[in-house]
Each structure stands twice: as C-alpha cells, then as structure tokens.
Amino acid sequence: MAKVIVVTSGKGGVGKTTSTAALGAALAQRGEKTVVVDFDVGLRNLDLVMGAERRVVYDLINVVQGDAKLNQALIRDKRLETLHLLPASQTRDKDNLTAEGVEMVIDELRKSFDWIICDSPAGIERGATLAMRHADTAVVVTNPEVSSVRDSDRIIGLLDAKTKKAENGERMEKHLLLTRYDPNRAERGDMLKVDDVLEILSIPLLGIIPESMDVLRASNLGAPVTLNDAACAPALAYRDAARRLAGEQVPMTIPGERRGFMNKLFGRRAA
C-alpha cells in the first residue's frame, strides 16, 4: 500500500530538501516505486538537488489546476528508474495550491507509487499545511540547536491538529531526523545533544545525519547524497533511516561516538 510521507521542519535551511531527495533515492534503491513531490511553490529547489532542473516542463500547479496530466509533469530519474520527481512551480506562489487540488494529486499518486515523499516548504502557512495535510507519516527534520528544535515542536503540534489524520481522530506517525549533527561541537557543548533534542520533542528517532561536506558536494552536483557517493557517512545514515522508515529494525549509531571513546582513552593517557 502506498505511503505518503511529509518531510517538514518549520524552520528553513535545516535540510528538508536534501533529506527528501536522499530518503527518496534510498527507498527507490530498494526497488520500491518512489516519487518526491516539491511543495515549495515559488522557491523550488528539489529539482536542483535531484539534477532535473532542465527537464521540468509541467509542474504541480499545472496538475492541480488541470492544465497538465500527472504523467506529463512527472520526471523519471535518469539514474534510477524507480525514482520520480513532481516539481513545484517557480513562477507561481502558494496561493495557487488548493486543498482539493492537492488531495486529487496525492490520491492519483497513491495509485501508482509505493512511496510519496512530500518536501514541505519552511514556515507554518498554507504551503506547509497543505504538504502535511494528506500524509500518513511525518519526518521532522531538526538541527541540534534551540531555534530549530522549538520550530519542530510547533510543527509537531500542527501535525496533530491540522492534518486529515488528526481530523479523523487518528494519530499521525512522527519521526525525528536529526541533521547536520556535528559530534565535535556536541562534545564541546556548542550543540544540543541527541538526548536533549529527544527529551524536548519526545518523538521516535529515525536517524542522525552527520554534518558533512559530502552533502553539499552532492547538492551542487545535482544528485541525492545517497546516489552520489553511497559509501560516505551521510549516505549510510540516510540509507539506515530509509530502512527504518520501511519498518526494518536497524541499530542506531550516534556519529562520533567511537571517536569520543578514543578521545577519552587519549585524554586518560595524557593525564
């Protein structure tokens, strides 16, 4: 059965689009038919991260308004035939998204895909609420710092109030994806620790993505980090997160934990 996932955060710049692309590619690599949908109308980025910016003809707004068929707007990835992109419009704004139109598109996508991953815009306004409205599961992307955590908390509140599932009295499944985690800074106390974030947000942890140049490099090359260099640390972390999303039991590793252990050894020897 198709599963609709919203990747959301409240705050901007925490890694929603990167995570959408990476999780989407990782799920598609499992052989499951996946579509990533850009809801950031007017500020679209997902096409760039997916390396499909020159292949956009029709977009989500065209489909919502009935100007194009869904199949005309969907872009199949050149690297992975199970991976698809439904781009946002760059020339329109979020007022062009209607609740009925979005519902129609999601319902149609459910018929032909296993995973529908919606990349939410930042903020708590129309674009963000429409992106989360029809989701079955939410991936809350959070950086280990106070403003991102508070914004995520706000978004979790909205997920429990403004979604179709919430209105039907059901519980929306929510997962925390901690991104840009820097073990060195966490060690020094410049960053919130994993436990602190989990204590504040109290939702299950889907994965911890280490801060890495590999992420930026992949984005600049127009490839999801899980496709660009499958062996780098963030790619491995995203792939584990995707497996957990698919219901597999994968042990959680906190980046830098082994290094912390080595540091302790080192420190002890020096003392």
Next chain:
Amino acid sequence: MTKTIAKTLTDTRPIRLKGRSFLALVLSPELPFTNWLERLDDLAARSTGFFLGRPIVLDLEGLDITQADLKELLGELGERGVRVMGLEGARGSLIGANMPPLMKGGRPAGDIEPEPNPAPTAEAAAAAPAQEKKPEPRVEPQRQASSIVITEPVRSGQSIIFPEGDVTILGSVASGAEIVAGGSIHIYGTLRGRALAGSVGNASARIFCRKLEAELLAIDGLYKMPDDMDPNHRGQPVVVWLEGDTIKAEKLA
C-alpha cells in the same frame, strides 16, 4: 509653544490583569428588525424586567446589515432597557466607535426560556443565576469537569485554557506553549513554556512541575519571569504558590 514634561513613575507596582468568565444572555436578532422588536416587546410584556440589568450579548451572525442599521437597533434596544455589553459574529467594519466591543470564543450554555407567568420581579431576575430558570433537572456540565488531564506533551504554539479548574499534564510543556488554568497546574514533565494558574482570581492556586525551565509563571494575575526566579530552582522539581502579593517557590522533596 508646547512644553513636553517627562513623566516619571513613582509607583512601579505592576498592573493586574485577570481573566474572568461570566454567563451572559445572547440575543439573536432577526431581520426585519421591526418585526423582531415587536416580538421582543411581547416577550418583555409577558415577563417584566427579564432583560433589566442583565448583561446581553448581541449575536449578529449571518445578518446582512449596515453600521447605520446596527446603530438604530442598539438605540431601540437601549430604549427598552436592554444593556448590550458586547457583539458577537459581526464584521469588524460593522462596529462603530461608540458601540459595544466584539466578543469572540463564546461557548454555548443551553437555551434560556424566560418564565412567562408569574413574572419575576426585576430584583429577582437580576439576582438569580440564569441556570435556575431551567425547569427540567439538569446536570451542570461545568461542575462535572473541574479538572482536565492532558496525556500528550503540550507543543510550542499550543495553549491549554481551562478556566473551570485544575489542569494536569502528563508530559512536558514546550517553550512557546502556555497553560492557563482557573485552578492549579500540575506538570509531570518539564515546564519550559508559560504556566498561568488561578487565572479567574484564585489566589490559592499552585503550580507544580517536575522540572522548572519556565518562561513565565503567574498565579492570580501576578507573574514572575525567569530572571526573577531563584537560579537554584532551575531544572528542579518545584511548587509555586502565592503569599500575599509575592510568588513563592520551593523545591519539592
């Protein structure tokens, strides 16, 4: 020539703002007003003084009227001794400068049937609480729910407002969330947001939390900010109460 005089406040006591809820009668006028006023006169004739001295809220929902119409209606009601304290369901543009303010967030409390015979005296009508007018026995819903339990964490941006009594939270209250209770507040988690207890004038209300990281604490309209709090209480299980005009806090054992 004008001279500006710098005012210095000698009395720096904080202004106390409190929330209170009252039971008001809501009148829903219908168009055409002349017809509706006739029926109102008929009702008033049958139960003399029913409206006398009662706070009345005018429900204008769905009425297509102009500001002039509303002004005229308010005048007509004034002549009949109906004191309108607020307007409900009206567009902001409809309300003129000297009109009663717009009221929001009203909650239903059952229809009220004025007793036709014998007509109550004006005094009795003003003194008796409206619920007693109901002839059939009725369980009072407000009495039933004198406390609520929230089983989820309260997220940033959410407010739990419960003027009827105590609020218990089985979880944390996030930064940017607020709890407003008529009675005491019990938090079995970390209080990072705001907690306002005794909001309807209950000085004996208290705030309990397992871990104090609050952004604001208030009891009966008196409040305390994090900077005024004892740093030793930070992150501790704490009870907060009111002694005279000071907010006291103590670590829970």
